[in-house]
Amino acid sequence: MADQTSQSARSAEKSDAGYWAANVRIILVSLVIWAVVSFGFGILLRPALSGISVGGTDLGFWFAQQGSILVFLGLIFFYAWRMNKLDREFGVEEE
16 A cells, blocks of 8 residues: 555646656756747847848848847747646646
8 A cells, every 4th residue: 555655646747747858858958948039139149130121121120120029929929838738748837
């Protein structure tokens, strides 16, 4: 009886660890994308993107002013969608 309880506890710990590892991976990927778009395209790569025109202005300026915000909003929706899918996979979804 005690072996069964400890085995189910170990299984739950592995499941929890897998859930949090997947969650942290999603967060890290989202943060890297956000940093590349906002800091990389908007600041570091702005001179390289200056020849490309979007909406009457260069692409680097567009990313600095609007593009990074739109990507951030897209990442919010992606994170919510992916976490709902992850919750269903691990059986911890909300009702």
